[in-house]
Amino acid sequence: MKTKIAVLGAGSWGSILASVLVQNGHEVWLWTRHREQAQELNELHTNQRYMKDYHYPHALHATTNLAQSVHNAALILFTVPTPAIRAVAQQVLTHLKQTKVARPLIVHASKGLEQGTHLRISEILHQTIPADFRSGIVALSGPSHAEEVARQDLTLITAASNQVTAAQQVQQLFMNDYFRVYTNTDLIGVELGAAFKNIIALGAGALHGLGYGDNAKAALMTRGLAEITRLGVALGAKPLTFIGLSGVGDLIVTCTSIHSRNWRAGNQLGQGQPLAAVVANMGMVIEGVKTCQAAYELAQQQQVEMPITEAIYHVLYEKADIKQEIKLLMRREGKAEL
Numbered sequence: 563m564k565t566k567i568a569v570l571g572a573g574s575w576g577s578i579l580a581s582v583l584v585q586n587g588h589e590v591w592l593w594t595r596h597r598e599q600a601q602e603l604n605e606l607h608t609n610q611r612y613m614k615d616y617h618y619p620h621a622l623h624a625t626t627n628l629a630q631s632v633h634n635a636a637l638i639l640f641t642v643p644t645p646a647i648r649a650v651a652q653q654v655l656t657h658l659k660q661t662k663v664a665r666p667l668i669v670h671a672s673k674g675l676e677q678g679t680h681l682r683i684s685e686i687l688h689q690t691i692p693a694d695f696r697s698g699i700v701a702l703s704g705p706s707h708a709e710e711v712a713r714q715d716l717t718l719i720t721a722a723s724n725q726v727t728a729a730q731q732v733q734q735l736f737m738n739d740y741f742r743v744y745t746n747t748d749l750i751g752v753e754l755g756a757a758f759k760n761i762i763a764l765g766a767g768a769l770h771g772l773g774y775g776d777n778a779k780a781a782l783m784t785r786g787l788a789e790i791t792r793l794g795v796a797l798g799a800k801p802l803t804f805i806g807l808s809g810v811g812d813l814i815v816t817c818t819s820i821h822s823r824n825w826r827a828g829n830q831l832g833q834g835q836p837l838a839a840v841v842a843n844m845g846m847v848i849e850g851v852k853t854c855q856a857a858y859e860l861a862q863q864q865q866v867e868m869p870i871t872e873a874i875y876h877v878l879y880e881k882a883d884i885k886q887e888i889k890l891l892m893r894r895e896g897k898a899e900l
């Protein structure tokens with residue numbers, strides 16, 4: 563059945579998910595703040611800044627009018643970076659209050675934690691859009707670089723919600739021959755795995771930039787997974803979720819792919835570039851930088867040991883020398899692995 567869907571945020575991920583949904587036969591309205599970008603998408607069917615040389619389906623509607631995109635939408639998909647989620651959700655609520663139609667499903671595909679509050683994205687959406695104006699809240703997450711979904715490479719991800727029926731609805735709307743969706747009811751674990759893997763990807767990139775080899779990268783991923791699982795479980799996640807698509811799956815892809823902005827940022831830091839220049843030159847969101855601060859603070863609150871996250875925090879926020887931090891990590895007292 564053709565469903566009206568609003569996709570909010572026309573960066574690499576939002577625009578490609580919008581494209582998948584159009585290919586699945588849905589009526590998709592992609593919202594962007596930028597008039598020239600909407601015009602480029604509607605007239606040339608391209609989005610050169612975010613997805614070079616990709617051609618979007620002609621049936622995709624781009625708009626700068628948020629009311630037009632969410633009006634009568636059965637599903638509203640948030641794909642703006644984490645720091646923008648709350649403000650965009652507040653604007654969405656204003657429009658939902660005006661229309662009073664069937665309550666839409668709220669879905670997000672972003673990966674981070676809110677600075678200061680440390681809230682997961684579903685918690686921000688839950689707080690901002692009261693239940694009277696929406697149905698379920700779902701997080702869509704897993705190993706999925708937009709560049710590969712764009713060329714219809716095989717991609718498997720997770721739709722997570724406290725309400726299994728909401729996750730199943732999302733599964734039905736997104737699934738096709740190259741895009742396979744599993745459901746999961748551990749919303750906490752799925753969102754935390756998605757957010758925390760970006761921190762470890764910064765570290766993996768830094769190791770590469772410094773010239774370390776595969777042993778070091780495998781070790782970082784393994785011990786990184788151990789510590790993000792520890793913090794996740796302390797925050798209410800199920801441990802098994804971290805060996806699923808949104809945990810180790812996304813950790814692997816983000817720590818090994820040149821498509822990853824977090825990996826590329828880490829690589830540049832490892833090569834000696836200052837953080838401010840790396841962020842300024844990326845031109846796209848590097849979620850792991852802010853998430854690292856949130857995870858560092860949460861680890862302290864929860865008294866969870868996270869030596870890799872702490873080392874990355876020292877490099878990002880206290881200008882610590884990366885090689886010195888690696889030396890300190892290596893010279894920690896001997897431990898049992900499990």
Ligand SMILES: NC(=O)C1=CN([C@@H]2O[C@H](COP(=O)(O)OP(=O)(O)OC[C@H]3O[C@@H](n4cnc5c(N)ncnc54)[C@H](O)[C@@H]3O)[C@@H](O)[C@H]2O)C=CC1
Nearest residue numbers: 571572573574575576641642646672673706707708846847
């Ligand atoms: N790019 C990818 O392959 C994937 C990205 N993600 C996640 O999706 C989220 C978005 O990532 P990308 O699309 O890659 O980012 P991006 O940097 O390519 O695009 C972000 C978009 O959001 C817009 N935006 C930024 N602040 C805004 C605000 N205050 N109000 C309205 N719009 C705003 C920007 O103009 C831009 O169009 C991130 O949380 C990322 O971790 C998840 C899976 C894959």
Ligand SMILES: O=C(CO)COP(=O)(O)O
Nearest residue numbers: 704705706707822823824
């Ligand atoms: O989450 C992603 C792939 O699953 C995208 O990672 P980056 O934000 O590092 O590009």
